[in-house]
Amino acid sequence: MSAATGPESTGIDAARPPDRGAVAGGAPATVDRAACAALDRADPLAPLRDAFTLPAGVVYLDGNSLGPPVAGVRERMAAAIDGAWGTGLIRSWNTAGWIDAPLRLGDKIARLIGAPPGSVAVCDSTSVNVFKLVVAALRARPDRGLIVTEGGNFPTDLYMAQGALDVLPGPRAIRYARGDAVVDAIDADTALVMLTHVDYRSGRMHDMAAVTRAAHAAGALVLWDLAHSAGAVPVDLAGAGADLAVGCTYKYLNGGPGAPAFLYVAPSIQDALAPALSGWMGHAAPFAFDPRYTPAPGIRRHLVGTPPILALVALEAALEVWDRVDMAAVRAKSVDLTELFVALVDARCAGHGLALASPRDAAVRGSQVALAHPEAYAVMQALIARGVIGDFREPDVMRFGFAPLYVRHVDVWDAVEALRDVLATRAWDTPAYRTRAAVT
Ligand SMILES: *Cc1c(COP(=O)(O)O)cnc(C)c1O
Numbered sequence: 001m002s003a004a005t006g007p008e009s010t011g012i013d014a015a016r017p018p019d020r021g022a023v024a025g026g027a028p029a030t031v032d033r034a035a036c037a038a039l040d041r042a043d044p045l046a047p048l049r050d051a052f053t054l055p056a057g058v059v060y061l062d063g064n065s066l067g068p069p070v071a072g073v074r075e076r077m078a079a080a081i082d083g084a085w086g087t088g089l090i091r092s093w094n095t096a097g098w099i100d101a102p103l104r105l106g107d108k109i110a111r112l113i114g115a116p117p118g119s120v121a122v123c124d125s126t127s128v129n130v131f132k133l134v135v136a137a138l139r140a141r142p143d144r145g146l147i148v149t150e151g152g153n154f155p156t157d158l159y160m161a162q163g164a165l166d167v168l169p170g171p172r173a174i175r176y177a178r179g180d181a182v183v184d185a186i187d188a189d190t191a192l193v194m195l196t197h198v199d200y201r202s203g204r205m206h207d208m209a210a211v212t213r214a215a216h217a218a219g220a221l222v223l224w225d226l227a228h229s230a231g232a233v234p235v236d237l238a239g240a241g242a243d244l245a246v247g248c249t250y251k252y253l254n255g256g257p258g259a260p261a262f263l264y265v266a267p268s269i270q271d272a273l274a275p276a277l278s279g280w281m282g283h284a285a286p287f288a289f290d291p292r293y294t295p296a297p298g299i300r301r302h303l304v305g306t307p308p309i310l311a312l313v314a315l316e317a318a319l320e321v322w323d324r325v326d327m328a329a330v331r332a333k334s335v336d337l338t339e340l341f342v343a344l345v346d347a348r349c350a351g352h353g354l355a356l357a358s359p360r361d362a363a364v365r366g367s368q369v370a371l372a373h374p375e376a377y378a379v380m381q382a383l384i385a386r387g388v389i390g391d392f393r394e395p396d397v398m399r400f401g402f403a404p405l406y407v408r409h410v411d412v413w414d415a416v417e418a419l420r421d422v423l424a425t426r427a428w429d430t431p432a433y434r435t436r437a438a439v440t
Contacts, residue, residue, distance in 0.1 A: 020355040020356065020357055020372055021355065021356040021360055022355060022356070023345055023346055023349060023350050023354040023355060023356055023371075031340070031343070031344065031347075031413075032413075033410060033413045033414075036340070036408075036409035036410045036412065036413040037409070037410050039336070039340075039409040040408045040409050040410055043333060043408075043409070044329060045325075045329055045330070045333050045404055045405060046408070048321065048324075048325070048405045048406065049405070049406040049408065050071070051070055051071055051321045051405070051406075052068045052069065052070055052071060052254070052405070052406045053068060053069050053070075053071050054068050054406060057387050058387045058388075058389060059387060059388045059389065059411045059414050059415050059418075060389050060403075060406070060407070060411075061388065061389060061390045061400040061401050061402065061407065061411070061415060062389050062390055062391050062399075062401055063251065063252060063254070063401050063403030063406070063407070064228060064232070064251050064252060064367065064368050064399070064401030064403065065251060065391055065399075065401065066250055066251065066257060067250060067251060067252060067253060067254030067255070067318070067403065068254060068406065069254070069256065069314075070254055070317050070318045070320075070321050072317060073256070073314050073317045073318070076313055076314070076316075076317045077310060077313055077314055080096075080309070080310060080313040081310070083096075084096035084098070084309075085309075085310075098307070098309050099307075101122070101307055101309065101312045101316070102121050102122045102123050102260075102281075102300075102303055102307050102312070103118070103120075103121055103122075103299065103300065104316075105122040105262075105312060105315060105316055105319060106119075106120035106121045106122050106262060106299065107120065108316075108319040108320075108322065108323065109122065109230065109247075109249070109253070109262050109319065110264075111322075112230055112231060112235070112253075112322060112327060113226060113229070113230055113235040113236075113237050113245065113247070113264065114234070114235050114236035114237045114238050114239055114240075115237045115238060115245075115264050116238055116267060118267065118298055118299060119237075119264055119265060119266065119267055119270070119299055120262050120263070120264045120299065121262065121263055121299045121300065121302055121303055122249065122260050122261070122262050122307075122312065122315065123260055123261070123262075123263065123302065123303050123304065123307065124260060124261060124263075124304060125258075125260070125261050126156070126225070126227060126246050126247060126248050126261040127156045127157075127159075127160055128160075128261075128304075129246040129261050129262070129263040129302075130156070130157050130160040130161070130194075130223070130225065130246055131160040131163065131164055131276065132263070132275065132276040132277055132302060132304075133223050133244045133246060133263060133265075133276070133302075134147070134160065134161050134164040134192065134194065134223065134276075135164050135167070135168065135276035136244075136273045136274060136275060136276045137191060137192045137221045137223060137243070137244060137273075138164065138165075138168055138172065138191050138192060139168070139274060139276075140191075140221065140269075140272065140273055140274075141191035141192070141219075141220070141221065144188075144189050144190060144191035144219075144220070145170075145171055145172040145173060145189050145191065146172070146173060146174070146175050146187070146189045146190045146191060146192075147161050147165070147172070147173075147174045147175070147190075147191065147192045147193075147194055148174075148175045148177060148182060148185045148186050148190050148192070148193045148194070148220070149161065149174060149175075149176060149177075149182075149193070149194045149195060150176065150177060150178060150179070150182060150195060150196075150199075151176035151177075151178060152178065152199065152201065152202075153194070153195065153196050153225075154196055154200045154225065154227065157194065157196060157225055158174075161174055161194060162174065172191075175190075179204070182195065182206075182211065183210070183211060183214045186214055186215055186218045186220060187218060188218060188219065190215070190218055190219075190220040191220060191221065192220060192221050192222070192223060193211065193214075193215040193220050193221070193222045193223070194222075194223045194225075195211065195222075195223075195224060195225065196224075196225040196227065196228070197224050197225065197226055197228070197229045197233075197235065197366075198226075198227075198228035198229045198232065198233060198366030198367075198368075199228070199366075200227065200228055200393070201357070201370060201393045201397055201399070202357055202358050202359070202370050202397075203228070203358040203359070203365050203366040203367070203368040203369060203370060204358065204359050204364060204365065204366075205229075205233065205359075205364050205365060205366050208224060208235070208236070208237075208240040208242060209236075209239065209240040209241070212240045212241050212242050212243075213241070216241065221243040221244060221269075222242055222243050222244065223243065223244040223245065223246070224237070224242055224244070224245040224246075225245070225246055225247065226245050226246065226247035227246075227247050227248040227251060228251065228252075228366050228367075228368065229247065229366065230247045230248070230249075230251075230252060230253055230262075231251070231252030231253045231254075231322065231330070231403075232251075232252045232330075232334065232366055232367040232368075232403075233327075233330075233331055233334065233366050233367060234327040234328060234330075234331050235327075237264055237266075238266075241266075242264070242266065243265070243266050243269060244263075244264060244265055244266070245263065245264035246261060246262065246263050246264070247261060247262050248261055249261060249262060249315050249318075252367070252401075252403055253315070253318060253319065253322065254318040254321070254405075255311070255314060255315035255318045255319075256311065256314040256315065256318070258311070259311050259314065259315045259318075260307070260308055260311055260312065260315065263299075263302055264299075265299055265302065267298075270297070270298050270299060270301075271297055271298070274295065275295055275301045275302050277304045278293045278295070279303065279304030279305050280305070281300075281303035281304060281305055281306065281307070282295060282296055282300060282301040282302060282303045282304060283295070283296060284296045284297070321405065325405065329404075330404045330405070333404035334366075334367040334402055334404045335362045336409070337367075337402040337404065337407055337409065337412055338358075338362060338365060338367065338368070338369050338402055339362055340409060340412045340413075341369050341400065341402065341412050341415070341416065342356065342358075342360065342369060344412065344413065344416040345369075345371065345416055345419070348416055348417070348420045349416065349419055349420050349423060352373075352420075352423035352424070353373055353374060353423075354371050354372070354373050354423070355371070355372040355373070356369075356370075356371060356372075357370035357371060357372040357397050358370045367401060367402050367403065367404065368399055368400060368401045368402065369399075369400050369402070370393070370397045370398065370399050370400075371397070371398045371400070372396045372397050372398075373396060373398060374396060375428055375429070375434075376392055376396045376397055376398045377392045377433075377434065377436065377440065378428040378429065378430075378433035378434045379398060379419075379422055379423065379428040379433075380392045380398045381428065381432075381433035381434075382422045382427045382428040382433050383398075383415075383418055383419060383422055385433075386418045386421075386422070387418075388414070388415045388418045388419070390415075391440060392440045393440070394440075400415065
């Protein structure tokens, strides 16, 4: 890696932990488990829980990392294996809708992120899509040398941007800012502002419209990572004027482990932006077998290779659940759940060394809550042993995701009671819970 692209060049702050606030103590004495059950009975999204298969005895607060299977996905995949694949064979590329799946599924996701039809494609992984769009964006701004991002951004986004600079002509560099300071770091040399909309660790949410305006005022493009936004919070890419976006489908969208990702390119720049990877699925006429590459018009040019049909079958089943969902209702319940969690942790878990590592203001918080604790890893392992599943992120953060389609208010209550008990009894304080697994 060249010196210009190294993190050390411009003050990376990835190691700095997120902002912390005390866990307060005192709060709503009136809320108990029965009150939470009453909230569930009044919840308009409650019936959607039946659209998922969740194991008995588990409070699942990690749908922000891997959503559960939707009911019926096994049958859908079995039918695809026996029918379209096993019986239709190669004919199914034409007859079973396979060849159009990346854009058909893209249109379903588009509705959830405020994107017009024909602006989203499902393909590759989020990491690969970051690389593709960073390269495309920098080539569209050849006279500018800077990517502005956050040092605390999800590492794969940073790694991909660093690697993209290595294959592009220099001199170019990455400027790492923090939080609201990102806007001040944008200047006349900025080609691209690359941010994750909802921070993977703290859940802090950027003002997409304001940052996009600031970038455009300086002549830069903006790339939003929606990994923790799609299906979690309302997103209005078109309203914000965003240029580019990527995101995961295996988190809140429930597409399955390693399900293909999505990418968005604003219609106004689609035909001006050359694709970074010139694969045949992005060719204007893949089956012309022309030896020269000509990009397809529109979003299709960002497809690269043959789409993973079985994974797309599972994802399509998951997205059909989202067809029935209004994102405003999702946001309302998400705020209810995270506010309840924070209030109950304040009221019931004070005095055990917890700190709130997410914004206290729900308006700038996504659908997750981070709690810091010196023994966060062991505490999370003790919780998982009790069936309350969240995860751990370096350096000291327990992450709890609240997916509004299937998490109930009583789950929030039960999770906080388990946390209180684990802390009060020091159940976490055993070597077995300190042994790090490969995936945390
Ligand atoms: C989960 C996540 C990714 C994951 O990328 P993959 O290529 O799917 O492994 C990327 N960016 C962010 C912000 C994430 O939270």
